[in-house]
Amino acid sequence: MVMLRLTAEQYQKLPILADESTCSGKTYIVTGSNSGLGLETARHLVEFSAACVILAVRNLTAGDNAKKEIERSTGRSGVVQVWHLDMASSESVETFAKKASAELDRIDGFVANAGVMNDTWSTAEGMETSITVNVINTLFLGALMLPKLSDSGRKFGMKPTLLFVVSALGYTVKSEMDKTRQGSIFDGLYDQKRANMSRRYALSKLLEECAVRQFASLCPVKRTGVIVNMVAPGLCSTGLGRDVGTFTKIMYESVKAMMARTAEVGSRTLLHGLVAGEESHGKLLSGCKIKEYWVPTWLSNEQGQRLQKDVWNEVAARLERVQPGCISKLS
Numbered sequence: 530m531v532m533l534r535l536t537a538e539q540y541q542k543l544p545i546l547a548d549e550s551t552c553s554g555k556t557y558i559v560t561g562s563n564s565g566l567g568l569e570t571a572r573h574l575v576e577f578s579a580a581c582v583i584l585a586v587r588n589l590t591a592g593d594n595a596k597k598e599i600e601r602s603t604g605r606s607g608v609v610q611v612w613h614l615d616m617a618s619s620e621s622v623e624t625f626a627k628k629a630s631a632e633l634d635r636i637d638g639f640v641a642n643a644g645v646m647n648d649t650w651s652t653a654e655g656m657e658t659s660i661t662v663n664v665i666n667t668l669f670l671g672a673l674m675l676p677k678l679s680d681s682g683r684k685f686g687m688k689p690t691l692l693f694v695v696s697a698l699g700y701t702v703k704s705e706m707d708k709t710r711q712g713s714i715f716d717g718l719y720d721q722k723r724a725n726m727s728r729r730y731a732l733s734k735l736l737e738e739c740a741v742r743q744f745a746s747l748c749p750v751k752r753t754g755v756i757v758n759m760v761a762p763g764l765c766s767t768g769l770g771r772d773v774g775t776f777t778k779i780m781y782e783s784v785k786a787m788m789a790r791t792a793e794v795g796s797r798t799l800l801h802g803l804v805a806g807e808e809s810h811g812k813l814l815s816g817c818k819i820k821e822y823w824v825p826t827w828l829s830n831e832q833g834q835r836l837q838k839d840v841w842n843e844v845a846a847r848l849e850r851v852q853p854g855c856i857s858k859l860s
C-alpha cells in the first residue's frame with residue numbers, strides 16, 4: 530500500500546505554496562543545504578525575499594559554492610550565510626545551536642534536512658552513523674533550537690516552524706523494527722551482527738519519525754508557539770545514496786531513473802511544510818498536503834504509540850546524558 534501510494538504521488542504536479550508574501554523579511558536555517566533538497570529549498574527562500582538564510586553544512590567549501598550558486602541564480606547577495614554543522618558530532622550541534630540562539634534576532638523556519646543513506650557499517654559517537662546523524666543528533670538539534678524558535682515567535686508575534694525531513698520508506702520496515710525491538714532499541718541498533726544495512730536508512734527514518742511525533746506531542750503549539758511537522762519529499766534525484774555499495778546503487782539509480790522528482794520539485798514539499806501552519810503540528814506532510822492517512826495502522830494504533838514513546842524515551846535519555854536538562858526542561 531505504501532509503495533503504491535508513493536509511486537502514484539511521484540507523478541503528481543506539485544505547486545509552489547510559499548512566495549514573497551510568506552517569506553519576505555524572514556530568517557531561515559536549512560541543514561544539509563549545500564546540495565539536493567536543502568539547496569533548492571534555500572534557493573527558493575532567497576528568491577522569495579527572505580532577509581537571511583543560513584546554510585548549515587559540514588563542508589564549508591561546499592557551502593560557499595552553494596552560496597555563490599544561489600546568489601548567481603537569484604541575483605540576491607547579502608542574504609545567505611554559511612555556518613558549520615556536523616550532524617555526526619553532538620559537540621558541533623551544541624556549538625551551532627548556541628551560535629544561532631546568540632547571533633540571530635529571529636528564526637521563522639528551521640528545516641532539519643541533513644541526512645545520510647549508508648549501507649555499510651560505520652560508527653559515530655558510540656552508535657551506527659546513520660542513527661547518530663538521522664535520529665539522535667537531529668532530535669538533539671531540534672530540542673536545542675526549540676527555545677529560540679519559541680522566543681522568536683513571542684517577540685515577533687508569529688509561529689515559527691520546525692520541520693523534519695522524513696521518508697515514507699520508513700513505513701516499509703516494520704519487520705526490521707520488530708527485530709530491533711528485542712530489548713533496548715538503540716542497543717539493538719548498535720549490534721553489527723544483527724544489523725541489516727540494506728534497510729538501515731529506512732529504519733533510521735522510521736525511528737526519526739517516531740521520535741519527532743512524540744517530541745511534537747510533548748511540545749504543543751499552545752505552549753511553545755512553535756509548529757513541529759514532518760515532510761516526506763518523495764523520491765528525488767539528489768546526492769542521497771552516493772556512498773552506497775554497487776548493488777544498492779544500481780537498484781536505487783534505476784528506480785530513480787524511472788520516477789524521481791528533481792531536487793527542485795522535491796523542495797516544494799519542504800516549502801509547503803514551512804507554510805502549512807498550526808494544523809500540520811505533529812503530522813506527516815507529503816505531496817504538499819497533510820497525509821496522516823498514509824501512516825500505517827501498526828504505527829498509529831496503541832502498539833505504535835508505545836513504540837513511539839519507547840523510541841523517544843531512549844533518545845531523550847541519551848540526549849540528557851550529553852546535555853543534562855536539554856529534554857527535561859522542554860516540558
Ligand SMILES: NC(=O)c1ccc[n+]([C@@H]2O[C@H](COP(=O)([O-])OP(=O)(O)OC[C@H]3O[C@@H](n4cnc5c(N)ncnc54)[C@H](OP(=O)(O)O)[C@@H]3O)[C@@H](O)[C@H]2O)c1
Nearest residue numbers: 561565566587615616617642643644696764765767768769
Ligand atoms: N532524495 C530522496 O529521494 C529523499 C526521499 C525521502 C527523504 N529524503 C531526505 O531528504 C533529506 C535531504 O537529502 P537529499 O535527498 O537532498 O540528499 P543530499 O543531496 O545527499 O543532501 C543531504 C545533505 O545532508 C548533508 N549531511 C549528511 N551528513 C551530514 C552530517 N554529518 N552533518 C551535516 N550535514 C550532513 C549532506 O552534506 P554533504 O554534501 O557534506 O554530504 C547534504 O548536504 C535527507 O534527510 C533525506 O533522508 C530524501
